[in-house]
Amino acid sequence: MGILKTFALGGVHPEENKLSANAPIEVLPLPKQAIIPLGQNLGAPSKAIVKKGDKVKVGQLIAEASGFISTNIHSPVSGTVFKLDNVIDGSGYKRPGIIINVDGDEWDESIDISDTLITEITDDAQAIIDKVKKAGLVGMGGATFPTYVKLMPPPGKVAEYLIINGVECEPYLTSDHRLMLEKGQEMLIGTKILMKALGVSKAIIGIENNKPDAINHISVLAKDFEGISVQALKVQYPQGGEKQLIKATVNREVPSGKLPIEVGCVVQNVGTAFAVYEAVQKNKPLIDRVVSVTGKAVKKPANYLARIGTPIQQLIDASEGLPENTGKIVNGGPMMGKALTSLDVPVVKGSSGILLMKKEESSRKVESPCIRCSKCTYVCPMGLEPYLLSKAAKLAKYDIAEDEMVMDCIECGSCQYTCPASIPLLDYLRLGKSKVGAIMRDRNKK
């Protein structure tokens, strides 16, 4: 397995609870109705190009990118557009979306739906980028940044390493883990494709050593792929953060306020690499993804291949229903996921898991005074002082928050997880970030 590496600064090790690690990916039955929010990527929401009553096929374009940082959305089902309306999304707000009544499962003819593995990469770099863009790919780890943007380094910047994120450092989640075990070949071909698009000769797949089976499997498969190596990593949260993963794998530090390309790196998630394979080799847009359904009270923790737009209620039903004492539903992992208000929220491109928490796990502990233990500072992977930043934000001292680099906070939650006084540090940090961000934008305008 080689030497275990990890990032240097801060970090925590929450209980892993990978309950669904041994559950093979199951194909989830189609929903009766697909609910497709238009805002599924980081950046501008997409623009609907279908109208009520239109017949659509699986994979047909239904909404277009509306700017540079925006993506296409394709119909995940076949059927009739029921209406364009506001739909509840992961944020808890109602936002524009498309609702499609499902009828059969008729795919767009251009998509190769066979199981044949296509190893040979015939497209050139530009063609790959175009296909990735057309297919509406976003980062599948949860950040949902449009993938093609990352494949086009700004002028003057050159990529040297492609780093594939197979860390899955969030407790509970196992969708990337299962994907590596079951779709390793495809994921590696996808990695090759990404390397070609970026013009790099080296790719490193970082996997934490709580997934020895994935490390072994991918290491064996990777022997046939020149330039791709596997790096086993010591378990430490938030190793899946781009900056932390780059530090752990190639020991480079992305400067404050800069992107990974600054140090010659591009990071993509294993789920994204798999989606790239499908988009480029099979012409299949991003219409489904692997979602873990998990939690201590869940009767059948599982991993589902679900179409985008499937209400999470259906995933939960497939895992034998909502446990009696569910107190909180989290879209994503327990460290960075978002609590949902309703079971009608659909699976979107960035959904990596649904975590059902028991009532007793759901509420926060009572906050007590800060005892200045500095534990929040010790665990911050960005070298910040959360106690100070949260106080600055609370007192609306945004100049101090800015000077103390609140914008570097990656919202990993390690500080709040650790705080013995149970202070909701990240709530204040998010407030500070949004205020300071607004102040900075204002200043730049002038």
Added chain:
Amino acid sequence: MNMFTVSGSPHVHGDDSTKKIMYGVVYAMIPAILVSVYFFGLDAIRVLVLSVIGCLFFEWVIQKYLIKGGTTINDGSALVTGILLAFNVPSNLPSWMIIIGALVAIGMAKMSFGGLGKNIFNPALVARVFLLISFPVQMTSWPKPKAITEGLADVVTGPTPLGIVKEGLDAGKTMSELKPQIPTYMQDLMGQMGGSMGEVSALALILGGIYMLVKKIITWHIPVSMLGTVVIFSGILWGFNPEHYADPVFHLLTGGMLLGAIFMATDMVSCPMTKRGQLVYGFGIGLLTILIRIWGAYPEGVSFAILFMNAVVPLINKAFKPKRFGAKPGVAINQ
């Protein structure tokens, strides 16, 4: 319709708590408590009980009747202050003085700053220094430790090793002349030297320190930089003139050095927030302690040194920031 809790991430907590930390400190003090009871007998129990009850009582009264808020006497912080205060006084201190000490520690040094987490100075140390200045005679007449097995009669009082050396050197004697009058280092380690209740056994204090390190209640930075500075600074002087200056081991093992380094200087509320800052803080305490011990008016300087450095902590916190991620780019190839 189901109702679900909605709150921002993270949705899990590491289960550490103020109470756990405070009780961790209490457990770490158990060896030193046992040693003090072994040597000072019923008197030690009297001091401990009065000090603890005093601190808890004043915390409760002030919160209930002056601040009129909820009480926090269960969080263990007043308990820690109570035991530390007991550690910092001689076992024969009159009971009413102990109660005054508790009032000063909780009322003046903790509550008047706003309570837990807001005080600048270590409460137990403020009380110690207050008592030392107000009642210098009672605070410096140290009963000689004597195992309870040797019987309870005849408590002999005498000066501490530090006092003997200070007085002797000031009177022009040499270290070789003074050596026979002070306990051996083995006796220091085990607890057979005069001093405040919690200071007498170096070994018991070190055990507690190791426990807190393992439990991650403290980090090594403050004790190591403080004691390291003491060793180096006193070592230089000693190397210079071993007849006129006590050796580093003597400084390490006597007086409040270890109690200060392990339990007082590491008090999380009043020490700096970053590890770099803590190194500077420990260095400052070590340096000041030796300065006071050798050239000051008092034989012991640990308490003053810590209180002085407590006052500097806000400046240290401003000057020493954590190592920021990405402040020093490693290999940046695109430049």
